Amino acid sequence: MALEKEIPAGELRELEEQTPVGEIFLGALMRRQLALSLRVAATLVAALGVQPLVAWLWPAYGALRVFGVPLPWLVLGVGSYPLMIALGLYYVRHAETIDDEFSELLEPK
Amino acid sequence: MTSFPAVLGLVAMLVATVAVGVFARRFARTTSDFLVAARAVRPTANAAAISGEYLSAASFLGIAGLVMKFGYDVLWYPVGYAAGYLVLLIFIAGPLRRFGAYTIPDFAEGRFDSPRFRRLAVALVIVVGLFYALPQMKAAGITVASAAGVPYAAGVAVTALVVVTIVVAGGMRGVTLVQAMQFAVKLFAITVPVFVLLVHFGTPGGLFAALAGHEAPAPPQPVVVHAAPGDEWQVTQAISVHLDHPTPVRLLPGARPPAVYVGAPQAPAPAGDGTATTLATATSLPAGRVRWEQGTDVRLPAGQPVPFGAQTPPSTTSSWLQPFGPLAGGSGQPLLFTYSLIVAILCGTMGLPHILVRFYTNPDARAARRTAWLVLVLVGLFYLWPPLYGVIGRLRAPQLYTGDLTDSVVLLLPRQVEPRMLGDALAAITAAGAFAAFAATLSGLLISLAGALGHDIYGRWLRPDASGPARSRAFRVSALGAGVAAALLGLLVENFDINVLVGWAFAIAASSFFPLLVLGIWWRGLTTAGAALGTAVGGGAATLAIVTTMLAAASPQLSEVLIRHPALAVVLAQPAIVTIPLAFAVMVGTSLARPDLPGGVAGKMLQLHIPDRLGLRRDYIPE
Numbered sequence: 001m002a003l004e005k006e007i008p009a010g011e012l013r014e015l016e017e018q019t020p021v022g023e024i025f026l027g028a029l030m031r032r033q034l035a036l037s038l039r040v041a042a043t044l045v046a047a048l049g050v051q052p053l054v055a056w057l058w059p060a061y062g063a064l065r066v067f068g069v070p071l072p073w074l075v076l077g078v079g080s081y082p083l084m085i086a087l088g089l090y091y092v093r094h095a096e097t098i099d100d101e102f103s104e105l106l107e108p109k
Numbered sequence: 110m111t112s113f114p115a116v117l118g119l120v121a122m123l124v125a126t127v128a129v130g131v132f133a134r135r136f137a138r139t140t141s142d143f144l145v146a147a148r149a150v151r152p153t154a155n156a157a158a159i160s161g162e163y164l165s166a167a168s169f170l171g172i173a174g175l176v177m178k179f180g181y182d183v184l185w186y187p188v189g190y191a192a193g194y195l196v197l198l199i200f201i202a203g204p205l206r207r208f209g210a211y212t213i214p215d216f217a218e219g220r221f222d223s224p225r226f227r228r229l230a231v232a233l234v235i236v237v238g239l240f241y242a243l244p245q246m247k248a249a250g251i252t253v254a255s256a257a258g259v260p261y262a263a264g265v266a267v268t269a270l271v272v273v274t275i276v277v278a279g280g281m282r283g284v285t286l287v288q289a290m291q292f293a294v295k296l297f298a299i300t301v302p303v304f305v306l307l308v309h310f311g312t313p314g315g316l317f318a319a320l321a322g323h324e325a326p327a328p329p330q331p332v333v334v335h336a337a338p339g340d341e342w343q344v345t346q347a348i349s350v351h352l353d354h355p356t357p358v359r360l361l362p363g364a365r366p367p368a369v370y371v372g373a374p375q376a377p378a379p380a381g382d383g384t385a386t387t388l389a390t391a392t393s394l395p396a397g398r399v400r401w402e403q404g405t406d407v408r409l410p411a412g413q414p415v416p417f418g419a420q421t422p423p424s425t426t427s428s429w430l431q432p433f434g435p436l437a438g439g440s441g442q443p444l445l446f447t448y449s450l451i452v453a454i455l456c457g458t459m460g461l462p463h464i465l466v467r468f469y470t471n472p473d474a475r476a477a478r479r480t481a482w483l484v485l486v487l488v489g490l491f492y493l494w495p496p497l498y499g500v501i502g503r504l505r506a507p508q509l510y511t512g513d514l515t516d517s518v519v520l521l522l523p524r525q526v527e528p529r530m531l532g533d534a535l536a537a538i539t540a541a542g543a544f545a546a547f548a549a550t551l552s553g554l555l556i557s558l559a560g561a562l563g564h565d566i567y568g569r570w571l572r573p574d575a576s577g578p579a580r581s582r583a584f585r586v587s588a589l590g591a592g593v594a595a596a597l598l599g600l601l602v603e604n605f606d607i608n609v610l611v612g613w614a615f616a617i618a619a620s621s622f623f624p625l626l627v628l629g630i631w632w633r634g635l636t637t638a639g640a641a642l643g644t645a646v647g648g649g650a651a652t653l654a655i656v657t658t659m660l661a662a663a664s665p666q667l668s669e670v671l672i673r674h675p676a677l678a679v680v681l682a683q684p685a686i687v688t689i690p691l692a693f694a695v696m697v698g699t700s701l702a703r704p705d706l707p708g709g710v711a712g713k714m715l716q717l718h719i720p721d722r723l724g725l726r727r728d729y730i731p732e
Binding site: 022023041059062063069077080082088107 | 188194196198203313314317432433443447455478486492631714720721
């Protein structure tokens with residue numbers, strides 16, 4: 001959900017004084033950040049967690065080769081790192097955007 | 110066996126470490142300097158230092174050794190170590206920095222307003238820290254021993270001395286500089302030799318093709334392996350060997366009785382059984398087990414399957430190459446084992462006290478996130494390489510299986526490169542890298558152990574009114590004490606696998622600090638009682654499971670029970686998959702049952718989550 005709908009502009013004081021309104025603002029920020037974190041975590045867990053399952057259900061997976069190297073070794077031992085670095089970059093970008101949007105809404109104009 | 114170049118590499122690294130540490134000493138004056146480097150370390154330098162600290166002996170020596178021993182399944186270790194950083198980045202890096210405490214115990218007390226909780230957290234920091242220090246000590250022992258030909262204990266002692274010196278002299282400020290330098294050394298020391306090895310022994314595709322041709326590992330040239338009195342070898346098929354002198358042995362038929370593989374030394378089969386005989390110098394070892402009654406040098410023929418030492422389960426190459434090979438498959442519950450290992454490593458990283466304390470050294474949350482991402486890039490770059498040493502080791506140096514020396518493969522493999530001078534130079538480089546690895550991690554651990562003892566126990570509990578100099582002195586004395594304790598415990602673990610010891614530290618951290626941090630940061634409904642109880646139950650259950658596993662290695666009765674119940678054995682050896690949900694459940698359940706929230710929780714949540722630029726944040730402990 002867009003933050004604009006939940007938070008009226010210029011309400012930094014509400015946060016600072018920890019009023020119930022301020023808590024609602026903060027709750028909205030936390031929900032957006034947590035949703036982002038859970039999204040990234042779910043991608044990571046799915047990408048890693050599916051590998052043992054594939055090997056278990058389809059034993060031929062272990063015998064596949066690419067340029068002579070067994071495919072499971074390549075997927076896990078090489079492919080994991082670019083994926084994790086990309087996920088991390090995605091997270092940092094979006095987390096900073098969320099923080100910035102929140103700050104812009106609340107900062108005195 | 111003494112290797113002059115390797116000694117040179119060690120000494121060079123030792124001198125560089127002490128020099129940088131002493132140089133940095135001038136910056137370290139206040140407690141803040143000691144513990145969080147005055148919170149002024151930039152992301153690039155900090156990321157290099159964190160990576161330097163994180164890439165421990167388990168990464169530098171252990172992964173290669175374990176890949177050589179067990180094959181594919183071990184790849185979960187480096188991938189999990191890197192993925193743990195991603196988990197840390199997305200859940201806690203930013204908020205924890207905003208909160209601005211020095212240590213996990215500070216967080217526990219600050220977030221929950223409970224000095225009693227601090228003491229529980231301190232106790233856990235010490236348990237995890239010491240568990241994590243043991244494998245570093247083992248690495249120190251084998252590295253110095255294999256390079257300089259001195260006893261294992263001497264290696265442990267020398268390393269402890271150096272590390273305690275730099276920590277006592279420079280604190281966190283000094284250590285940051287030392288660790289950043291050590292990261293560069295490690296990356297260089299793992300990549301350069303591996304490229305030379307690839308040029309020398311063939312492309313990865315060629316190596317795997319060559320491996321597939323040998324179902325049993327066999328040395329390409331005849332090699333000499335020393336058998337110590339009492340060593341037991343498992344001979345998979347009869348081979349002709351040459352002994353130094355006629356040697357009394359006991360021959361035992363058949364394979365070793367099944368044992369739960371836990372990475373702890375296996376209990377030897379009861380003495381007295383088997384046939385006593387004396388082998389002539391030119392003789393044949395029959396298939397089965399050979400127990401040496403006297404020390405001798407054994408010359409193994411080229412192209413024949415090598416015997417496996419007592420701590421190395423025999424493996425066929427086809428199972429070694431595949432998922433659920435000798436490690437996961439040997440557990441009897443491959444899928445459960447694999448998932449539990451993944452969970453422990455993913456969730457354990459953020460619970461390691463010496464890693465977390467570094468995040469407080471960032472100036473703000475934005476820098477903390479960027480630092481964590483950079484660490485991910487740096488460690489990812491590193492973790493591509495160690496498994497290759499394991500692959501080349503199985504092909505070119507299988508005699509390490511016989512001597513139970515797979516943990517040394519990174520140190521010993523480069524010596525096989527021709528010409529001799531190049532091989533010696535590479536051996537010097539990997540020895541220096543190994544030194545950098547255990548020295549960097551040990552110094553980080555000593556900082557956090559000294560932080561727990563000197564800052565949390567002395568400064569906050571025993572003498573809250575102590576002066577600045579008294580606090581610095583307490584920190585230094587604590588670092589010395591922790592170093593001595595780690596060294597003494599390190600003497601006991603010579604026969605344990607480095608990565609298995611590390612896995613235990615991860616499991617305990619994952620079951621206690623991980624739920625505490627995640628729920629403490631993201632759920633305002635967490636009560637003090639819930640958090641403390643969950644931390645204690647999770648950490649306690651994981652510790653208990655691991656201690657039971659260690660005892661099983663020494664107790665035949667217990668070991669027998671575990672062999673009959675493989676799922677139980679797996680859960681005890683890799684408890685995270687049960688103990689993490691348990692800790693979460695206890696925390697949530699207790700909090701919901703008696704929802705009396707700690708004081709000022711709204712303000713605490715604001716501190717954790719408010720964006721830096723709004724300027725509302727205050728460090729929990731001001732400068």
